[in-house]
Amino acid sequence: MKYIVEYSNRKTISLRIIDEDTVKVSAPYFIDNNRVESFVKSKERWVNSKINQIKKAKTKFYDVIYGNKLVVMGDYIEVFGDKNKVLQEKAEEYLPKRLEYLSKLYNFKFNSVKIKNYKSKWGQCDSKGNITLNVKLIMLSSEVIDYVILHELCHTVYLNHQSSFHKKLSSYFKNEKVLIKELKEYSILLKTQF
Numbered sequence: 508m509k510y511i512v513e514y515s516n517r518k519t520i521s522l523r524i525i526d527e528d529t530v531k532v533s534a535p536y537f538i539d540n541n542r543v544e545s546f547v548k549s550k551e552r553w554v555n556s557k558i559n560q561i562k563k564a565k566t567k568f569y570d571v572i573y574g575n576k577l578v579v580m581g582d583y584i585e586v587f588g589d590k591n592k593v594l595q596e597k598a599e600e601y602l603p604k605r606l607e608y609l610s611k612l613y614n615f616k617f618n619s620v621k622i623k624n625y626k627s628k629w630g631q632c633d634s635k636g637n638i639t640l641n642v643k644l645i646m647l648s649s650e651v652i653d654y655v656i657l658h659e660l661c662h663t664v665y666l667n668h669q670s671s672f673h674k675k676l677s678s679y680f681k682n683e684k685v686l687i688k689e690l691k692e693y694s695i696l697l698k699t700q701f
């Protein structure tokens with residue numbers, strides 16, 4: 508396995524997958540090369556399975572990442588022009604309304620909603636009930652969108668991911684595992700810059 512090592516003033520060694528070709532190891536300055544090597548070896552299986560996941564997702568969304576397609580609520584559409592603009596329009600049109608609807612349906616109170624372009628998270632809810640939804644959520648299927656929205660709504664009651672939080676969130680979905688799997692698959696699109 509090929510990897511690059513970045514040395515710094517740290518005490519522990521760690522490893523990060525940047526993309527399917529790049530694995531970055533962060534290590535303390537005066538570490539033995541053999542120790543780096545054996546650390547990487549111990550993580551090799553995990554790294555390979557993660558890289559396979561990335562490759563699969565990139566194949567699945569090839570036309571979205573590299574071509575002129577977009578996926579909107581699980582359906583592929585062709586886009587000529589600015590993909591970000593299309594996503595923003597569709598997201599603004601659907602997500603705030605859906606949040607409003609689900610909050611009424613399940614008796615949650617939130618303070619405000621914003622649509623933003625995060626690179627690493629689908630949504631966020633602060634302690635005052637201000638919810639931010641990722642513009643790219645609009646790419647997911649409607650059920651997974653609901654799953655993320657309800658995740659944020661549950662945060663208006665439970666701030667952390669404690670067991671009562673998970674219990675509440677799970678109570679709305681029979682097929683949570685399938686939804687989580689889909690969410691993970693789509694996470695490649697979170698990092699994609701259009």
Ligand SMILES: [Zn+2]
Pocket residue numbers: 658662668
């Ligand atoms: Zn959360």
